[in-house]
Amino acid sequence: VKKIAVLTSGGDSQGMNAAVRAVVRSGLFYGLEVYGIQRGYQGLLNNDIFAMDIRSVGDIIQRGGTILQSARCLEFKTPEGQQKGAEILRARGIDGLVVIGGDGSYHGAEKLSKLGIKTMGLPGTIDNDISFTDYTIGFDTAVSIVVDAVNKLRDTMSSHERASVVEVMGRHAGDIALHAGLASGAETILIPEMPFDLNEVADRMRQNFDNGKRHSIVIVAEGVGKGDDVVEAIKKRQPSLEPRATVLGHIQRGGSPTPFDRNLASRLGDFAVRSLIAGESNKACGMIGGEMILTDIEKVVSTKKKFDKDLYELAARLSQ
Ligand code: ATP
Numbered sequence: 313v314k315k316i317a318v319l320t321s322g323g324d325s326q327g328m329n330a331a332v333r334a335v336v337r338s339g340l341f342y343g344l345e346v347y348g349i350q351r352g353y354q355g356l357l358n359n360d361i362f363a364m365d366i367r368s369v370g371d372i373i374q375r376g377g378t379i380l381q382s383a384r385c386l387e388f389k390t391p392e393g394q395q396k397g398a399e400i401l402r403a404r405g406i407d408g409l410v411v412i413g414g415d416g417s418y419h420g421a422e423k424l425s426k427l428g429i430k431t432m433g434l435p436g437t438i439d440n441d442i443s444f445t446d447y448t449i450g451f452d453t454a455v456s457i458v459v460d461a462v463n464k465l466r467d468t469m470s471s472h473e474r475a476s477v478v479e480v481m482g483r484h485a486g487d488i489a490l491h492a493g494l495a496s497g498a499e500t501i502l503i504p505e506m507p508f509d510l511n512e513v514a515d516r517m518r519q520n521f522d523n524g525k526r527h528s529i530v531i532v533a534e535g536v537g538k539g540d541d542v543v544e545a546i547k548k549r550q551p552s553l554e555p556r557a558t559v560l561g562h563i564q565r566g567g568s569p570t571p572f573d574r575n576l577a578s579r580l581g582d583f584a585v586r587s588l589i590a591g592e593s594n595k596a597c598g599m600i601g602g603e604m605i606l607t608d609i610e611k612v613v614s615t616k617k618k619f620d621k622d623l624y625e626l627a628a629r630l631s632q
Contacts, residue, residue, distance in 0.1 A: 313344065313407045313408035313430055313588050313589060314344060314345065314405070314407065315344065315345040315346075315347065315404070315405050315406045315407060315408070316335075316339055316344050316345070316346055316347070316406065316407070316408035316409065316410065316585070316588060317346070317347040317348070317349050317361060317401065317406045317408070317409050317410070318332055318335045318336065318346065318347070318348060318349065318364075318380070318409070318410045318411075318412070319348075319349035319352050319353070319355065319356065319380060319409070319410075319411055319412070320332065320352060320378040320380045320381070320382050320412045320413060320436060321352035321353055321382055321383075321411060321412070321413035321414075321416070321417035321420065322352070322382060322384070322413040322414040322415075322416050322417045322436070322437065323382070323413075323414065323437060323438075323565065324376075324377055324378050324382050324436075324450075324565060325436050325437050325438045325448070325449055325450025325451075325453075325454075325565060326376045326377075326438070326449075326450045326453035326454070326565070326566070326567060326568070326569035326570075326573055327436070327449040327450050327453065327569040327573035327574060327576065327577040328377070328378040328380075328412055328436045328449065328450070328577070329369075329372040329373065329375050329376075329377070329378055329379055329569075329577075330372070330373045330449075330569060330573070330574040330577035330578055330581070331412050331434055331436060331449055331577035331578075331580060331581040332348070332369060332372070332378065332379065332380055332412065332581070333369040333372055333373055333578070333581070334577060334578045334579075334580070334581025334582050334585075335410050335581040335582075335584060335585055336348070336364045336365075336366075336368065336369045337366060337369060338581060338582040338585040338586070339585050340365070340366055342585060342586070342589055344408075344585070344589070345363065346363070346364045347361050347362060347363055347364060347404070347406060348361070348362055348363075348364045348368070348380050349361050349380065350362070350380055350381055351380070351381045351382065351383040352380075352381075352382050352383045352384075352385060352413070352417070353383070353385040353387075353388035353393075353397065353417075353420050354383040354384075354385035354387075354388070355380075355381075355383065356388070356397045356400060356401070357385065357387055357388060357393060357396055357397055357400070359400055361400075361404065361406075373574055373578075374568050374569070374574075375568065376453075376565075376566045376567045376568055376569065377566070378412075382413070388420055389420075391423075394420070394423040394424060394427060395427065397424060397427075398424055398427035398428060398429055401424075401429050402428070402429075406429075407429065407430055408429070408430045408431070408432075408588040409421065409424060409429050409430070409431045409432070410431075410432045410433075410434060410581070410584045410585070410588070411431060411432070411433050411434070412433075412434040412436040412449070413433070413434075413436050413437070414435070414436065414437040414439070414441070414442065414448075415441070415442065415613055417433065417436075418433045418442075418596060418609050418612060418613050419609075419613060421433045421594070421609060422594055422609040422610060422613070425593050425594035425609070426594075429593075430588055430591075430592070430593035430594075431593055431594055431595075431609075432584040432587055432588055432592070432593075432595055432596075432597055433595070433596040433597065433609055433612070434449065434577075434580050434581065434584055434596075434597050435447075435448040435449060435580070435596070435597075435598060436448065436449045436450060437449075437450060437451075438450040438451055438453070438454035438481060438482075438488065438564060438565055439451070439481065439482050439483045439485050439487065439488065440482075440485060440487035440488065440491075440617070441482070441483055441484065441485035441487065441617055442596070442598070442612065442617060443607075443612055443615040443616065443617040443618070444596060444598045444600070444605065444607040444611070444612050444615065445596075445597075445598025445599055445600065445605075446598075446599055446600055446601070447572075447576060447599065449569075449573055449576055449577045449580065450565070450569070450573060451487065451488070451491075451573070452569075452570045452572040452573045452576075453567065453568075453569045453570045453573050454481065454488055454564045454565065455488055455491045455492045455495065456570055457560070457563060457564050457567060458478070458480050458488060458492035458496070458531075458560060458564060459492050459495045459496045461478065461558070461560055461563075462478060462492065462496035462498065462529060462531070463496065465478065465529065465558060466496075466527055466529060469527040469528075469529070469556075470526045470527040472554075473521065473526055473527070474527070474553070474554045474555070474556060475517055475527075475528040475529075475530065475546065475553040475554065475555040475556070476527070476528070476529050476530070476555070476556055476558065477530045477532060477539045477542050477543050477546070477555050477556065477557045477558070478498075478529065478530065478531050478532065478539065478557075478558050478560065479532045479534060479538065479539030479542075479557065479558070479559045479560065480492060480531060480532070480533060480534065480560055480564065481533075481534055481560070481561075481564045481565070482503075482533045482534055482535055483534065483535060484504060484535045485504070485505075485533070485535060485617065486501075486503025486504050486505050486506070486533040486535060486536075486619070487617075488533065488564070489501055489502070489503050489531045489532065489533035490503055490533075490620070490623055490624055490627065491623075492531060493531040493627050494623060494626065494627040494630070496529065496531075497529075497630070497631060498529040498530065498531045498627070498631065499516075499517065499520060499525070499528045499529055499530065499631045500513055500516070500517070500528070500529070500530040500531070500631070501530075501531050501624065501627055501628075502530065502531065502532045502533060502536045502542065503533045503535070503536060503624070504533060504535035504536055505619040505621075505624070506621075506624055510542065510545040510546065510549070511545075511549050513530065513546065514545070514546040514549035514550040514553065515549065515550065517530075517546070517550065517553055518550045518552070518553060521553070528553070530542065530546075530555075538557075538559075539557035539558065539559050540557045540559075542555075542557070543555045543556065543557040576599060579599065579604060580597045580598075580599065580604070583597050583604040584597050587606055592606060594608060594609050594610075595607065595608060595609060596608075596609050596612040598612075
C-alpha cells in the first residue's frame, strides 16, 4: 500500500482519537500518504476525504469522541453503495483503509476488501462485545466512569440505607456491568449472560440489610432490561428497600480516555498500519494476553465473544 485512509464508524468510544492519531503518525512514519474520512461510511460516499499530516492529529490523544466524527449510513449496506465507496477510494489512489468501529463497521470493511481495497478493523466500542480481542477501545474508560458513579451513589445510599439500581450500557453484552460491578463491590450484577430471579435478588438484598449492610447496589446491563423495571420488581417484593434507579446513559461514552485505552488504541493503530504494509487485508486487529493479533473479519463477526464466567462467580463470592 502507498496511500491509506482512516475512518471512525458506528457508536463512538473514548480512545478513537488516540487510534486515529496512531494510524496517521505510524502511516506517515513508514512513508505512506494518510487520508482522513469524515463521518464514517457516509463521508466516504460523500467523498469527504482529506489529507492528514503529523500536526492534524495533535492534541487529541486525551480527547473523547472522534475528530473524524461518526455516522450511520444505510446506503453503504447496499452492494451499490459499497461499489461506489470502493470506486471513490480507487479514484484517489487509496488502496488501504483502517476502520475503527464495532461489528457493523467490520461488515463494511469486509465488503470493501472483496472489492479490492485492503482493510483493517480496529475494535472501537465501549461494549467490549467484539471477539478475538480481550478488550475494545473505550471499554476501560466506560468501566471507570461507572465505578466513579457507583462510588458516589454508595455514599448517599449508605446515609439513607437504601438500595440503588444502576443501569449501564453494553448493548447485548454484560461486560461493562460485570467489570464495573466487580470493581465497585456491587452486591448484585444482572447481565444477559446469566439467568436471575428478581424476587430472589430482592430477598437477598433485604437479608443483607438485616445482616448489617448499609447499602445495596444492583448493576443492570441494558441487555437485561431497564433499571426502572428492576426497581419496580424489587419494590413489589420488598417495599422497605426503597430502591432508586440511576441510568448513566451516554455519559459512559464521553470524557478523556484512560491511559489503558490510549495505549491500547496506540498499539492497535500502529499494528493496523504495519499489517497493511505487510500485505494483510480483511483482518481485525486485537490484543490477546498483551499480544497484538490479526483475525479474519469474517471469523470475528461470526463468533460470539467468550463470557468470563469465573469473573462473574468471583464478583458473587466477594459481594456477600
Ligand atoms: P457500535 O456497536 O458501537 O454501534 P457498529 O460499527 O456496530 O458500532 P453500526 O451502526 O452497526 O455500528 O455500523 C456502522 C456502519 O457500518 C453502518 O451505518 C453502515 O454504514 C456500516 N455497516 C453496518 N453493517 C453493514 C453491512 N452488513 N455491510 C456493509 N456495511 C455495513
